[in-house]
Amino acid sequence: MTTCDTEGSGEDRLIAAYFAPLATHPGALGLADDVAVLTPPAGCDLVLETDAIVAGMHFFADDPPETVARKALRINLSDLAAKGARPLGFLLSLALPRGRGEAAVGDRWLAPFARALGEDAAAYGCPLLGGDTVASPGPVMISVTMLGAVPSGTLVRRAGARPGDxxxxxxxxxxxxxxxxxxxxxxxxxxxxxxxxxxxxxxxxxxxxxxxxxxxxxxxxxxxxxxxxxxxxxxxxxxxxxxxxxxxxxxxxxxxxxxxxxxxxxxxxxxxxxxxxxxxxxxxxxxxxxxxxxxxxxxxxxxxxxxxxxxxxxxxxxxxxxxxxxxxxxxxxxxxxxxx
Amino acid sequence: MTTCDTEGSGEDRLIAAYFAPLATHPGALGLADDVAVLTPPAGCDLVLETDAIVAGMHFFADDPPETVARKALRINLSDLAAKGARPLGFLLSLALPRGRGEAAVGDRWLAPFARALGEDAAAYGCPLLGGDTVASPGPVMISVTMLGAVPSGTLVRRAGARPGDxxxxxxxxxxxxxxxxxxxxxxxxxxxxxxxxxxxxxxxxxxxxxxxxxxxxxxxxxxxxxxxxxxxxxxxxxxxxxxxxxxxxxxxxxxxxxxxxxxxxxxxxxxxxxxxxxxxxxxxxxxxxxxxxxxxxxxxxxxxxxxxxxxxxxxxxxxxxxxxxxxxxxxxxxxxxxxx
Missing domain, CATH: 3.90.650.10 (PurM-like C-terminal domain)
Incomplete structure (x- = not known):
């Protein structure tokens, strides 16, 4: 980010430096294309879920970037687990404050954020498949869309509880x-x-x-x-x-x-x-x-x-x-x- | 939103009022569960893509909500088309400014936004599958994650151009x-x-x-x-x-x-x-x-x-x-x- 704490510019640099190393799944195409491609596992239904967190609302702006990354991913993993699904991968949409103000985030924030995200992605078997990074006049916002799978027809729903359960x-x-x-x-x-x-x-x-x-x-x-x-x-x-x-x-x-x-x-x-x-x-x-x-x-x-x-x-x-x-x-x- | 221009409160009300009517795909579960479920089309690869837009960066804060909705969806549809993919559906992550300030959005903004989004979703055969709506101290941010499909192995990539093409x-x-x-x-x-x-x-x-x-x-x-x-x-x-x-x-x-x-x-x-x-x-x-x-x-x-x-x-x-x-x-x- 030209306006932040390092030289170099552009979303492409941020992606290459911090997020491409996380895109270990071949379908992520190294984050060097416009989309990701995924062959759905045979005999499974896809389970889809998105959850976003915003600085000042869901986390404190001065929380460590590592915990913010883990929270963004894990709240989505939590939903999948509750539905009986296993994770396949995720897409990341990241809005970053620009400028030189106190709220602006640059490499000092992104490097530990991406490192922790990558550690969690590996630990949970849930690779980064794609994403979008945009500058924002507002606070950091992280939206994760998670893909998971269950054997066809076996999603556990909210609707299904019976008296006596x-x-x-x-x-x-x-x-x-x-x-x-x-x-x-x-x-x-x-x-x-x-x-x-x-x-x-x-x-x-x-x-x-x-x-x-x-x-x-x-x-x-x-x-x-x-x-x-x-x-x-x-x-x-x-x-x-x-x-x-x-x-x-x-x-x-x-x-x-x-x-x-x-x-x-x-x-x-x-x-x-x-x-x-x-x-x-x-x-x-x-x-x-x-x-x-x-x-x-x-x-x-x-x-x-x-x-x-x-x-x-x-x-x-x-x-x-x-x-x-x-x-x-x-x-x-x-x-x-x-x-x- | 309790803090905006109508009575009633909570994300659940917003979803029921504005977004559940768009969730026409059975796998959206009426937006009444935590996830969506999708049986992937046979013989196809999934194509995944996410693009976000932020008020003040990608659109003007006073742009009509209808055009903002269409833009958020269509920039993702554009990516799919360029890869040779047909749309299957999308997830919506929406951050809305809270409070009573000028920037706050409430039902007067959301109603036309959701209506236009629904019109486009129908026109492009791309139903809303799920989403997340969060309050934000910042500007409106709309992140769309789009799912599409191509017959297996036929994704058109950036890498593939040959001299003479x-x-x-x-x-x-x-x-x-x-x-x-x-x-x-x-x-x-x-x-x-x-x-x-x-x-x-x-x-x-x-x-x-x-x-x-x-x-x-x-x-x-x-x-x-x-x-x-x-x-x-x-x-x-x-x-x-x-x-x-x-x-x-x-x-x-x-x-x-x-x-x-x-x-x-x-x-x-x-x-x-x-x-x-x-x-x-x-x-x-x-x-x-x-x-x-x-x-x-x-x-x-x-x-x-x-x-x-x-x-x-x-x-x-x-x-x-x-x-x-x-x-x-x-x-x-x-x-x-x-x-x-």
Whole structure:
């Protein structure tokens, strides 16, 4: 970028320097053509998904470029995993602030961004297939379009939960939402008696999601319905229920919580609402028929992903009932996080 | 958007109101799931492409939302056509300014934007498959990821031009670059003796590209190499040559020019450089072997797309020589348009 911190100019230079090395898939054509070409795997349906993040909205402008790159890719990987799909590759659309102002990004930002993106792409078997890099008068925006595959007809949808199915979540819930509070310095970790490691755990869960790619096959094989938890467990489960024409009940006493989250809630029980509706978990919530639960749990264990039963799909319509620690129903101000 | 000009809130409302009606493909799942699912057409390769546009960079913030929508889709359709591919569908990633400021967009902008997008999607047989809508502290950004298909192994690449191939372009060159000058009011149409209709033609070519979708099959069947002309003919041909390990010569006397462009150049011959390198043409430049030229021309005529031979692929390396009106080589300051 002529206007940034190095010599040389143009989108072509940025692509050659930073992104072409990531385009290891032959169909990417070395990012030296206008398109990518992909022979679809036989007997599969394609699974398509796009998610964007914007500086100042979905990440802090001063977050490390490495964590921004990983987040951009992983939130899309999380969606694929929740649908039972395996990744094939991705396209990257990148808007970069121009000029010499504080917000402008140049090689000092792009080099670690691309390096981390490449590391994640390799780790998740999800090569860069193509992209577009544009200058923008606004903040950094990163839009990833992910392609995945499932054996034909086996996509796990939101619509598919049946009354009696168990509600299961992976990993732990609420870490990222609590981490965001601390990252944004709206609360201090010390207020909850957290040490630096505990704070770092929570903030780290906000900065760098851990998509449950390893759980995709278990979800695909055993779940009636599933989605990833990105906008808050309560709201996302409500969406799954709405799509399935059902309701649900979950018990907060059964929520899988990390040790730091448990400590925060002990000190500030009112943050339970944040845990339930804060978002950025990038875990999977699934409905699993009772007679599939043991097989699902075994497959999850074999994949190394903890899963926890937290409730049940019910007849009827309407948002899930959330039972508080004492067993009475909670009233949540908002079930889901939204920037709008 | 709670912060904009209507009641109701959230991405879900925007999607239900404006984008779900466009998701006519069954694989879009009504935009009510996390992903789209697509059974790839048998015997085909997938062709993937993403292009983004940003307000203040690629379009004017006060351009009509209808033209912005059409441009966002059509610049991607243009790429597909130049590769000989037919469209299958697209994903849309949309960043919208929030707040109540002048830049904020709400329903008054989104309604005509989505309507025009839907009209184009229907006209080009390219349904909306999925997307993401995010709030942004910056300008409107629209990133489209397009999926297309070609019969396996028949993608037309940049690399493939051979010495002796003829250089052919579709439509007319330079209109959009001249239209941009007038749209931006850097020059007045009256300076060139243009009437309102002539000015509107040029500005219209800038605002709303006409992708050469109808030419895709002729390109696929007959061209050795091709790409769309988006960053200026001289620079894009240079890229095609570089990818092919060849050079080229083109004659400006043979350039297909619209009547308004011809009038502008008569009044201001120095704008020839703008015509050659200004960009936004969204025409196709192709290399066609001499023994395929007649068939290509016939197929183009049958498709209703004018094509013009403007030069030849040459042995050697380096940017194409551009012969001016008097037959001598032109020196272009910059061959290609770049925002960086």
């Amino acid at each position: 168990r509600v299961v979540v992976s990993g732990s819930i609420g870490d990222a939402a609590l981490g965001l509070l601390m990252r944004g310095e709206r609360v201090a970790a010390g207020d909850f008696g957290l040490d630096a490691a505990a704070r770092d755990h929570l903030v780290g869960r906000y900065l760098v999601p851990q998509p449950r790619t390893a759980l995709a096959e278990a979800v695909r094989t055993h779940a009636s319905a599933a989605m990833d938890v990105s906008d808050g467990l309560a709201g996302d489960l409500a969406k799954l229920c709405a799509a399935s024409g059902a309701s649900a009940v979950i018990e907060t006493a059964r929520l899988p919580l990390s040790a730091p989250a448990r400590r925060v809630l002990a000190a500030a029980p009112e943050l339970l609402a944040t845990v339930l509706s804060g978002g950025d978990d990038y875990e999977i919530v699934a409905a699993v028929a009772p007679d599939r639960l043991a097989s699902f749990a075994a497959a999850a264990a074999a994949a190394g992903v903890p899963v926890t039963e937290i409730g049940e799909i019910l007849e009827g319509r309407g948002p899930p009932r959330v039972l508080g620690p004492d067993g009475s129903a909670l009233a949540l101000d908002r079930a889901s996080f939204s920037h709008f | 003829r250089v052919v372009v579709s439509g007319s060159i330079g209109d959009a670059a001249l239209g941009l000058l007038m749209r931006g009011e850097r020059v007045a149409a009256g300076d060139f003796g243009l009437d309102a209709a002539a000015r509107d033609h040029l500005v219209g070519r800038y605002l709303v590209p006409q992708p050469r979708t109808a030419l895709a099959e002729a390109v696929r069947t007959h061209a050795s190499a091709a790409m769309d002309v988006s960053d200026g003919l001289a620079g894009d041909l240079a890229k095609l040559c570089a990818a092919s390990g060849a050079s080229a010569v083109i004659e400006t006397a043979r350039l297909p020019l619209s009547a308004p462009a011809r009038r502008v150049l008569a009044a201001a011959p120095e704008l020839l450089a703008t015509v050659l390198s200004g960009g936004d043409d969204y025409e196709i430049v192709a290399a066609v072997a001499p023994d395929r030229l007649a068939s290509f021309a016939a197929a183009a005529a049958a498709a209703g797309v004018p094509v013009t031979e403007i030069g030849e692929i040459l042995e050697g390396r380096g940017p194409p020589r551009v012969l001016g009106p008097d037959g001598s080589a032109l020196a272009l300051d910059r061959a290609s348009f770049s925002h960086f």
